[in-house]
Amino acid sequence: MADQKPRRPADSVDDSERARRLLEDAGLATVPDPAPEDELETLADLTAELHSLLDPDEVAERILELARTRTHSERGIVFGVEEPEDRLVALASYGFEENETEEPIGYSRTVVERARELLPVESSDLQSDHRFLGVESATLHQIRSVVCVPFVHRQRAIGAIYLDNRTSGRRIPEKSLRFLSLLTGLGAGALANAGRFRDLERRTAALTDELASGHRFEEIVGTSEAMQKLLRDVERVARTDFPVFIVGESGTGKELVARALHQASRRRDEAFVAQNCAAIPNELLESEFFGFERGAFTGAVRKREGVFRLADGGSLFLDEIADLDRALQAKLLRVLENGLIRPLGSDREVGVDVRILCATSTSIDEAVQQSRFRQDLFFRLNVFRITVPALRERREDIPLLVRHFLDRHENAAAGRRVTFSRSGMQALREHSWPGNVRELEHFVKRALVLAERPVLEATDVRRLLSGQTLEEESAPPALNALTLAQLEEMAIRNALTRSNGNKARAAALLGIHRNAFLRRLQKLESPDGGSRRPTHDHSPRNEGADE
Missing domain, CATH: 1.10.10 (Arc Repressor Mutant, subunit A)
Structure with missing residues (x-):
């Protein structure tokens, strides 16, 4: 005895487990019940924990873990019901191969379907249970004992927990079954809440995508063939990162097209920055483009970011780019080639990731031919060209545009409302609209302010277009x-x-x-x-x- 080595704790655990299994095989063992105070404490902790979980899979995994350890089950699955197909899906599993939870033979589907009818199932000897004679999975997988309890929420089964063993004689005592019933009661509410939260997340994501795709063109009004072609072009090129050259007369809405391109692109959550190249003197444009460091020149009292840095990760819209100075054209070309900018007064270059969208209301081709615009820069920018039609080329859109602008500006006009008679609308269609859509919008504003009657006729429209109020009848000088x-x-x-x-x-x-x-x-x-x-x-x- 003195020479006998002391037993390691691991050996003791192994012997104890072997003894317990021998008793179970002899039909003399039961699963130990948890102490009542432990059970209440566990349920209280579980209630708090389940309420903090917002993912159905996480809720299912926690329920399965606790149920399996309390019942000493060898295998287990937590099922949910997938709407609208009313199909069972495995949310969590233990002891199964991955494909076994998908195939009916991997577990006793008959037992689960019985539970879906709000009938809990418990059998300590499934193969001899007359209720389940001939069940293929019981024989194939040698399932001896099984328990399946539904998750009942608002009088319907929204899932079930399935536990089985392949060792004979393993019985689950009444207290453990009662605990399992309490557990599924808590779990039903938690699974339902988590499922609703997941559905809300999915619907929010779907609505976000719908808003991004369905309303990104809401400011581009028109059903004419010319506008439908424009929108098809926008959809086609928006998904790329290529530069886009937008051409069209002044007032046609080129910036709206640029914004639509940005909103339909992968960069829509990043910045959209617009810079009018004709609105700023050439000597100031370089600092507007690339920014400057403090002290770079007289008056530079603090550092300032340029539009390229402000648009980093997003889209930069350069309007009236044909007016850009030749020297700045060369610097813009270098940025497009290497993606680097150098702020004024800085000795280092900074990388930027910007998609360039540009526009002009003059003939860019003529500017290139006359050497006012660099040909190499033009080739870089003119990867895809979108032409915005003049309003006179889509007169059928004028009624829609008028309604759009009336809706937009009625509040600013103190709620005043006007409409146009058939002759009044025809007069609008016949006007040449050299200022295009912007001119039409300003006309609608004038009509809201100056109109003395709710329905405007053709004569009213012509007077407003000529700059007269409706009371002015004085003839112009000869x-x-x-x-x-x-x-x-x-x-x-x-x-x-x-x-x-x-x-x-x-x-x-x-x-x-x-x-x-x-x-x-x-x-x-x-x-x-x-x-x-x-x-x-x-x-x-x-x-x-x-x-």
């Missing part, structure tokens, strides 16, 4: 009594009125280049150039309003 300079002044002032002070758009309305318009306006505003100075707001903030 044209043959005006000098050429006076006619030019009238044309310039009328264009500024129609463009709300936007010089670039006023030039487009007159059909002349912006620089030529600025020269004529400067001459008009000089002390000896005109009879009176314009009263319009020509501040820089209005110059940048052009799309």
Whole structure:
């Protein structure tokens, strides 16, 4: 005895387990009941834990773990019911091969279906139980004892827990079955709550995608063939990261198209930054593009990020890019080639990831031919071209656009409402709309403010288009009594009125280049150039309003 080595604790555990199994094989053993206080404590802890879980799979795994250890079951599955097919799906399993939970022979499906009818099942000897004679899985997998309890929520089974053993004589005592019943009662509520939360997450994700896809074009109004082609082009190219060149007359809505491209792209959750290249002097554009460090030049009292850094990860829209200075064109080309920018006053380059969208209301092809725009930069930017049609090319969209703008601006007009008669709408269709959709929107605003009657006729429309209020009947001065300079002044002032002070758009309305318009306006505003100075707001903030 003195020479006998002491037993290791692991050996003792092995012997104890072997003894317990021998008793079970002889039909003399039962699963030990937990102490009542342990049971209550476990249920209280489980209640708190299950309420904190919002994933049905996690809830199922925790329920299965506790049920299996309390009943000493060899195998177990927690099922849920998948709607609307009313199909059983395994949320958690233990002791099964992966494919066994999918195939009916992997477990006793008959037992589970009985539980789905709100009938708990317990059998200590499944193969001799007359209720389940001929069940294939019992023989195939040598299932001896089984218990299956439904998860009942609002009088219907939303799942079940299935436990079985392949060792004869293993019986689950009444107290453990009662514990299992309490466990499934708690689990039913937890599974239902977690399932609802998952459904809400899925519906939220689906609605987010729907909003991103279904409403990203809500500002682009029109059902004409020209607009349908435009939207098809936007859908096609939005999924790529290629640059897009948007061309169209002033006021057609090129920035709206750029925003739609961004919203339909993988970058939609990142920044969209718009920069009007014609609204800022060329000497300031470089700092606007690339930013500057503190002290880079006189007045640079603090560091400032440029639009490339602000748009990093997202989309950068460069409007009126044809007006870009040649020197800055070369720097833009280098950024497109290597993805690096250097802020003014910095000695290091910074990487940026930006999708370039650009637009112009002038002929970019003509600018390239006349060497005003670099050909190599044009090739880089003109990967895909989208042409925005002029309003006169889609007159059938005018009623929809009018309704859209009336809905948008009625609140700002103190709730005033106007409509157009058939003749009034026909007058709108017949107008040339040189300012395109933007001009139409400004017309609707004027109508909301100046209209003296709720339904506007063709004569009302023509007076509003000419700049008169509906009460103004005074005839214009005889044209043959005006000098050429006076006619030019009238044309310039009328264009500024129609463009709300936007010089670039006023030039487009007159059909002349912006620089030529600025020269004529400067001459008009000089002390000896005109009879009176314009009263319009020509501040820089209005110059940048052009799309």
